[in-house]
Amino acid sequence: MTRMAATRDGYGQALLDLADNPKVVVLEADLGKSTKSLHFRKAHPERTVSCGIGEQNMLLVGAGMAASGYIPFASTFAIFTERAFEQMRNGVARPNLAVHLCGSHGGTHTGTDGSSAQSIEDLAVFRTLPNVVVMHPCDDVSTRALTMQLADTNSPSYMRTARNKTPVMYDDAAEGTIQIGKGVQLKEGTDVAIIACGVMVSESIKAAEALAAEGVSAAVIDMHTLKPLDGDLIDSLVSRCGALVTAEDHNVIGGLGSAVAEHLVANTFAPLEMVGVPDRFGESGQADEMLEVMNISSPYIAVAARKAISRK
C-alpha cells in the first residue's frame, strides 16, 4: 500500500535534521503546531524566535538575522505569508538575503477552513520576485530533501507545503535524485507530458494510469521547483511527447502553468493545457471535494491530456 504523508511533516523533520548547523534558526508566527516547526522549537528553544501573530515583523526579523550570518527558516500558513509580501519583496528579495519562508496549508486542498485560508496565488506572487526560489513539493520525502538543500542556498526562498496527507511518491533512497531546480520524471510516456506540483502530482499519476488503460502514454513530471524552472526538461518533453499539460492546486493564472507557458513561447512550441483553479475563490469542503469543485482532480487532468494531444 502507498504510504500517505503530509509535506508539512517533511518540513518539520528537515528543520530538526538541520539543527546540527548552529546557524540555523527558526521563526514562528503562532502556527508552529500547524507548519510543524514546533519540533525544532521543542528541541532548540534558544534558536527559535516567536514573533507572535505578526507575519510582517517575522519576515524582517529573518532578514536582519540573515544579514548577521544566520540561516532563518520562517513559516506560517501560505495565505499569511502573503500579508508580508512587501516585506519579502523589499526587505528580503531585493537585498537577496537568504530567508527561507515556508507557507503551509496551501491550496484549496487545505479544506474546510474555507476560502480565507486557501491560498491560490502564493506561487504566483512569490514567483514575480527576483532572486527568490519558489518550490511546491509533492510529498514528505522530497520536502525534507529540498528543505535540507535550502540551508546551503544563498538565495531567499518560498516553499509551499500542504496540510493534508497525500500518497508518497519517493522512497527514501530516491532522496539523492531530488534537487532544487530539477524536475523529476516519475513516469515515462510518449504521447503527452503532465507537469505537476504539490498535491496534484499524485492526481496526475492517477490520470496517467487512466490514460494508459485507453492506450494513451502519458509522462508525469514532479516539477517541485517553479523557479528557477527546469527549461531543459521542458524542451526535452516537447520533443519527446509534443503535447503538455500542467496541473496545480493554484489559480490557473500565474503559477506552474504560466511558468511553463512563459518558457514555451520563448523557446520551442507545443500545445499546452493548464489544469488549475479557474480564477475563483474556494469555499469550505473536504480536501478531495475541493479538487472536484475546482475541476482539477485526476479525471480533469485526463481530459486536458486528450485535448492537448488533439491539438498537436
Add this chain to the structure above:
Amino acid sequence: MSASIAEVEEMARKCRVEIVKMVYRAQAGHPGGSLSEIDLLAALYATRMRVRPDEPKWSDRDRFILSKGHASPGMYAVLAEMGFISHEDLKSYRVLGGVCQGHVDMKWCPGVDFSAGSLGMGLSFGMGCAVAARLDKSDRRAFVMIGDGEMQEGSVWEAAMAAAHHELGNLKVILDRNRIQNDDFCEAQMRMFDIPAKWRSFGWNVKEIDGHNMAEIMDGLDFLEADENSNGPSILIAHTIKGGGISYMENNPAFHGAAPNDEQYKQAMIELGEVEA
C-alpha cells in the same frame, strides 16, 4: 432589546450547546474562542444590536464584525438564536456549499457583515463602517470583536491610532481576553504587558470586565454605548476563559482548534445540562 439577564444567560447556554455540536459534527473548527466570546455575543445581540433579522441588509443596521473569524461557531449560534439563519443551517458548518463556512463570510451567511479569517483586519474594516456611518449622518454603530492573540498584528494598532485620530465615537471594540492563542498561552507566545494602558495611550476609552458575568457584561455594554464616551472609540476588555463552560476545554490551548471526540462530546452535553449524567 429588552431581554433579562436570565434570558441572555439561557440564550448563551443554548449557543454553547450548538457550538459544541458544530465542531463535533465537523470534527474540526474552533471551540475555545467560540466559548469564550459567547456570553458577550449573546448579550450584545439580545440587548444592543439594532438589526432586523428578516432584513439582514438593512442599510442602517448596526454592524458587527467578528474579526477573530475562526470563532465562527459562536457567531453562527447567535445568528440562529436571533433568526438570521435557521438552526438547521448550523449543520452546514464546514460542509461544502453551507452558509456556515469555516470562517465567517459575508458572501455566504445572512447577518455576517465582514468576511474574516485573516486576523488583524476587522478593526480597520469596522473603522471604515464607522466613517461611512458618520458621512451618512446615521447613528448606526460598528462593533468589532477582536482576540488577544490577534492584537499582536501590527495592523490592529494602525487602526487603533487612526480611529482615535478621527474621534470615531461610533466604533466600539470588545476584546476577548482569554489569554490563549493558537500554539500556546499568549504569555508564552508574545507578552503584551499592560493592555489597558496600551489602548488608553492610543486615545481610547477603556473598561475592563469579567466576560462571563452577565451583570458586568451589561455594565460593559452600557459603557460602550454611553454618551460621555462618544468623544472617540471605546474598548471593552473582557476577561474570559478560553473554552469557558466545558471543563476539559477551559484554559486548554489544545482546544483552540480541535473537536471533541465521542466521549468528550457526551460529557459536554451533560455539563451544559442538555442530558442527564
